Amino acid sequence: MDLFIRKLQNFTALSAAEIETLKSVPYTTRDIPADTDLTSEGERPATCRLILEGFCCRYQLLADGRRQIMSFHIPGDLCDLTTLFLGPLDHSLGTLVATKVGFVPHEAINDIVDTYPRINRALWRHSLVDSAIFRQWVVNIGQRSAYERAAHLLCEVYSRFEAVGLAAPHSYELPVTQAELADALGLSTVHVNRTLQELRGDGLITLRGRFVTIHDWESLKRAGDFNANYLHQLAAA
Amino acid sequence: MDLFIRKLQNFTALSAAEIETLKSVPYTTRDIPADTDLTSEGERPATCRLILEGFCCRYQLLADGRRQIMSFHIPGDLCDLTTLFLGPLDHSLGTLVATKVGFVPHEAINDIVDTYPRINRALWRHSLVDSAIFRQWVVNIGQRSAYERAAHLLCEVYSRFEAVGLAAPHSYELPVTQAELADALGLSTVHVNRTLQELRGDGLITLRGRFVTIHDWESLKRAGDFNANYLHQLAAA
DNA sequence: CGCATCATTGAACAAAATCAAGCGAGGTGG
DNA sequence: CCACCTCGCTTGATTTTGTTCAATGATGCG
DSSP, rough: HHHHHHHHHHOOOHHHHHHHHHHHHOEEEEETTTTOOOETTTTOOOOEOOOOOOOOEEEEEETSSOOOEEEOOTTTBBOOOHHHHHSSSSSEEEEEEEEEEEEEEEEHHHHHHOOOHHHHHHHHHHHHHHHHHHHHHHHHHHHHOOOHHHHHHHHHHHHHHHHTTTTTTTTEEEOOOOOHHHHHTTTTTTHHHHHHHHHHHHEEOOOEETTTEEEEHHHHHHHHTTOGGOOOOSOOO | OOHHHHHHHTOOOOOOHHEEEEHTTEEEEEEESSOOOOOOOOTOOSSEEEEESSOOEEEEOTTTTTTEEEEEETTTBBBOHHHHHHSSSSSSEEEEEEEEEEEHHHHHHHHHHHHHHHHHHHHHHHHHHHHHHHHHHHHHHHHOOHHHHHHHHHHHHHHHHHHHOBBBBEEEOOOOOOOHHHHHTTTTTHHHHHHHHHHEEEEEEEEEETEEEEHHHHHHHHHTTTGGGGGGOSOOO
């Protein structure tokens, strides 16, 4: 929960009382294994999911089995707000590795939204940044080459990890297979593999297992045409 | 403004008092010519833009001139809420045809968000549907073929026009050049042209000028793998 | 009439997908 | 402790989809 509060404060300063209110929000914690849905398309859960540890994604399956991952979610993300306000979920939310999840009852969030204007606004910001990330993915997949796309994604995840203090200097764990990366980038697995090799060959990154090390942050940003604006973080990454 | 209220009521029933509150929101109207920015990337406007008549899009330009359109906006859309809560805009908003726009001061919306919980929630829904549309564009561009993509987009715009009562039965005006469609679909102009010809050849649609006529709604939906869920409209299209 | 913008066409080309194997590390059971 | 199996990564060859380049029609408007 602290991570989440920290993330909100990334956008808005909160008073001590407001922080207390957030800390008193009830939730139950559960450990979910890898590759498990937290919510599936069509469901109407009664709780929102707060990622405490691990790594999740939102995705949609097409009839013939193609899958598009539409976002990654890292600790501190409340990734389910849409279930609070809208009807049946139009996509699925699943873990990519074993993940510790907090389930926050809708009523608790509803109360806060209705009675604490400043927290309401902080949640608005959180949600609008989410939205900005989707937009950026549209740009990324729509216009950029495989090489640019991959570089951009690596930059985004790094920036987001860094913002919640979960990245080592210029390195982080991206707990995702190349097939999953492919689904996120709208590319084939084979092509992702070749693209990552190119990025490595150009000395921009190293991969050891699932640990990404960024050797040349400026060049990687340039390669991915990455501009952290859209993450709307207070501290520039 | 009536269209906007109607759109909000698509998600939530509002009381007479709430509708009055919305109707009393001050705004200034302006006629904006085609191909003009309403707000440009990096700006921090003091108003939100409500489309009254016309057709707009949000887009981002890359350094080398490539452009990705990330969404279309039709009358009744309040397309700028992000400027209310977040810092400098991370993309641009521009007209595609001559458009009548209402400029609503941020303070007015701020007041409403803070003091009218039910309208706040209606705005949340409006914004979350926006978000769902972005996600669906990610899926569309990431996984679907040119043919499927184009079909899907035609379905989406039709459904949205219909929801605000701006579509004739199975036909509507899509006031957009093929080059603009290309920027929205992440395809080249040439390929969009050929794809539209295919859709016409298959008897799914007719184009006369910029008027789209859908001959076989079920088939077009099937061709685009379109499922209106994500628009979260009360009345199924 | 003449210009500008948009739609259309054909041919050559490039990026990425697909198909089909092989490799390597980690985990399991005998 | 080793054989084996699985999953994920890597590689090469081929095919597909969509791009680019370069014209040529159409249409509308001053």
